[in-house]
Amino acid sequence: MSIEVYFSGLKKVNAKLEGFTVETDQPVRSGGEGSAPTPFALFLSSLATCAGIYVKGFCDQRGLPTQDVSLSLDYSIDPATKNVGKFIIKIYIPAHFPEKYDSALIQSASLCAVKRHLNPAIENVIEIVRK
Numbered sequence: 001m002s003i004e005v006y007f008s009g010l011k012k013v014n015a016k017l018e019g020f021t022v023e024t025d026q027p028v029r030s031g032g033e034g035s036a037p038t039p040f041a042l043f044l045s046s047l048a049t050c051a052g053i054y055v056k057g058f059c060d061q062r063g064l065p066t067q068d069v070s071l072s073l074d075y076s077i078d079p080a081t082k083n084v085g086k087f088i089i090k091i092y093i094p095a096h097f098p099e100k101y102d103s104a105l106i107q108s109a110s111l112c113a114v115k116r117h118l119n120p121a122i123e124n125v126i127e128i129v130r131k
Contacts, residue, residue: 012036048073050112051089058108064101068094068131086123095130102128
């Protein structure tokens with residue numbers, strides 16, 4: 001796969017890949033227009049949605065409904081390195097979701113290809129939250 005990057009004004013940096021255009025921008029406080037997510041926000045959303053597709057695939061294979069299943073991603077910065085030191089992915093499931101699948105859902109989310117490419121020094125926490 002090849003990705004073509006081009007500029008479209010102020011701090012807008014866009015990418016063309018596989019027939020799609022991914023737009024990025026910087027916040028106004030950083031000289032941009034705030035018209036699109038930052039590249040770092042797209043990176044974070046890539047990690048979250050990648051974990052999500054594995055959770056969805058797990059549920060789909062077992063005929064488990066996913067309309068009440070969701071994920072969130074939070075992170076913390078390591079003060080020494082000023083880089084991400086920890087990612088926290090929460091998988092939200094309904095109270096009636098079979099408990100026997102909790103650890104398998106966590107395992108499924110951890111298979112994410114984006115996560116596998118992260119620096120192993122970054123702590124990754126995946127947990128289940130019943131709604």
